[in-house]
Amino acid sequence: MITAERLTKRYGDKTAVDAIDFTVEPGTVTGFLGPNGAGKSTTMRMVMGLDRPSAGSVTVNGRAYRDLPAPLHEVGALLEAKAIHGGRTAYNHLLWMAKSNGIARRRVDEVIDLVGLTDVASKRSGGFSLGMGQRLGIAAALLGDPGVLLFDEPVNGLDPEGIRWIRTLIRSLAAEGRTVFVSSHLMSEMALTADHLLVVGKGRILADTDMNDFIARNSAGYVRVRSPQAGELAERMTGQGWRVERADDGAMAVYGATAEAIGDIAGAHGLYLHELGGVQASLEDAFMRLTEDSVEYHAGVPGAAHAPDSAADQTHLTPAGV
Amino acid sequence: MTITATEEQRVPARSAPDRQRTPRASFGRILDAEWTKIRTVRSTTWTLSLLFVVSVGLTGLICWGVAGDLAAGGTDESPGAFATWGLMFGQIAALVLGVIVASAEYSSGMIRTTLAASPRRWSVLLAKAFALGGLLLVLGTATSVASFLTGNFFLGQEGVGLALDDPGVLRTLFGGGLFLAVLGLFGLGLGMLMRHTAGAVTVGIALIFVLGNLVGLVPGALGEWLTKLMPGNAGGSIAVVESFNPDLLDPWVGFAVFSGETALLLLVAGVLFSRRDA
Structure with missing residues (x-):
């Protein structure tokens, strides 16, 4: 459990983290989302006791990081790929860490195995690829079998397999x-x-929400329909109070309806459908809108439409490159 | 390399909190970790090899060269000034090693891992000082002894060799190790303070070697005292049987001054280290 209270970091007159409050609960993955420079890394460094807060506090399991008697047993962190001396072998890097916290030597072998670095454990980490470096960082994070884990941009620069x-x-x-x-x-x-999602922008928490809620609220979904009798179908749908837009390729985008409802209408009037599917507006767009202007977010949540059916949901949520 | 991705997802289940085993990142453990760090990078081997080879080699070379001259009385210098002469150059390696022990943490970003493992920063600094100081004390003494034996061999061939019970000889053998150990700590302090290898090495060399000679140009008693008190001058006397410069502080007094200066530097570095963001 990580708890931040009025956590603040100022560099000169620039405020990187602005009096944020949040709790990271056990048993869940809490995403810390924000554009570059939003204060994510600074916050994580403060959690780890690396940077001193200008005001406020942050605790791990109820204690400031500096007061943890053997921190690696409680907290593991992948702060950045390059927190490793390239001249030391992977094994020796983990060995000195283990020694510092009284962790058994066999645990070093265990985590090396776990991340799949057994073959290169005796090689200097300076020659590692980004992915291997990331695996070493993860081995280091898991070394003390900690109950709290922090990952700062863990998938940056990884290939699809590594990301997965x-x-x-x-x-x-x-x-x-x-x-x-x-x-x-x-x-x-x-x-x-x-x-769970914590969205930050300019050092402030913009949203602290359940992931599913966030998706539901921030995605202006619509249903994509194609029919040889488009004109008649459009009329019927407009008659239901749904908004119909013609897409460039001759299909229609229907807002305010579910795919089931549209199918029922078409069936009831004997209209053919060549395509019918829910489309999720890009969450990336929702996130951009959110971080672009933090003030407007609280005033109105864009497009609180019905969430399209979940199968289509999944396809459109999957990011490119996966 | 091929990585077994999906089937490797087994994270050993968390052992139920075992309260008998209350692990602590005690000072002994941090010291063990710092010692492991020092001995597992090649820069340590390189700098220490250089320290030994340069010190012993140059001492042998100069003694071989001047022994005849000394025997013939062609110079005012005493053989004791040459018996560990190479240390004057070899010592740069000790300074550099000290700097690297600190600055490599910053250039690699590893300081964050170090402080994540041991968040008590004074303990980390102290552990680094112990590990580095201990290593240099042992290797420095060996270097000093080997230099003396090599140099003295050539001096002895011309009949101007020194005996172990000659004044200052035993003190030199151990003094060399002490001086190199404290010099390494001086480098550690600079590295910690500046967090940049090249910068800290430059400042260290300037302070120890260049300025130490330049302050002699300051006229009058001020110049004399500055010369006596500059770290390299004050500390170096303990590592030679007899100094070229007769105006320097007495070896042990000088060493005390140098140690004090180093302690002060480490103190300042430690205060900044414990306050600054890593």
């Missing part, structure tokens, strides 16, 4: 009851991994 590996790992860590706090600037990534 980290995603699954993060999910399974939370499923084991651990507190998992993951930062990212990619909404699509968060949609796939996080249960």
Whole structure:
């Protein structure tokens, strides 16, 4: 459990983190989402006791990080790929960490195995690819079998296989009851991994919400319909009070209706349908709108329409490149 | 490399909180970790090899060169000034090693991992100082002894060799190790303070080697005292049987001054280290 209260970090007259309050609960993946420079990394460094808050406080399991007697047993962190001396072998890097917190040597072998670095454990980490470096960082985070895990932009620069590996790992860590706090600037990534979402912009919390709620509220969904009798169908649908827009390719975008309702209407009037499916507006867009202008967010949530059916949902949520 | 992705998702289940085993990142453990760090990078091997080879090699070379001259009375210098002469150059390696122990943490970003594992910063600094100081004390003493034996071999061939019970000889053998250890700590302080390898090495060399000679140009008693008190001058006397410069502080007094200066530097570095963001 991580608890921040009025947590603030100022650099000169620039406020990087502005009196934020949040709680990261065990057993869930909490996504920490915001554009670059929103204060995510600064916040995570303050959690780890690396940066000193200008005001407010943040605790891990009820204690300031500096007061943890053996921190690696309680908190594991992947703060950035390059927090490793490239001249040291992967094994020795984990070995000194283990020694500092009284962790058994066999646990070093265990985590090396776990992240799949067994073959290169005796190689200097300077020659590692980004993905291997990231795996070493994760091995370091898991070394003390901690109940709280922090991942700062864990998928940055990884190939699809590595991304999937980290995603699954993060999910399974939370499923084991651990507190998992993951930062990212990619909404699509968060949609796939996080249960709970903290959106930050300019050092402030813009949204602290359940992931599903966020998706439902922030996606202006519509149903895409194609029919050889488009004119008649459009009339029928408009008659139901739904908004119908003609798309460039001759299909129609229907707002305010579910795919089922449209299918029923068409069937009732004997109209053919060549295409029918829910389309989720990009969450990336919702996120951009949110962080672009934090004031407007609270005033009105755009497009609180019906969520389209879940199958179509999934296809459109999956980000490109996966 | 091939990585088994999906089937590797088994994270060993968390052992139920075992309250008998209350692990602590005690000072002993942090020291063990810092010692592991020092011995597992090649820069340590390189700098220490350089320290030894340069010190012993140059001492041998100069003694071989001047022994005849000394025996013939062609110079005012005493053989004792040459017996560990190479340390004057080899010591740069000790300074550099000290700097690297601190600055490499910053250039690699590893300081964050270090402080995540041991958030008590004074303990980290102290552990680094112990590990580095201990290592340099042992290797520095070995270097000092080897330099003396090599140099003295050539001096002895011309009949101007020194005996172990000659004044200052035993003190030199151990003094070399002490001086190199404290010099390494001086580098550690600079590295911690500046967090940049090249910058800290430059400032260190300037303070120890360049300024130490330049302040002699300041006229009058001020110049004399500055010369005596500059870290390299004050500390170096303990590592030579006899100094080229007769106006320097007495070896042990000088060493005390140098140690004090180093302690002060480490104190300032430690205060900043514990306050600054990592």
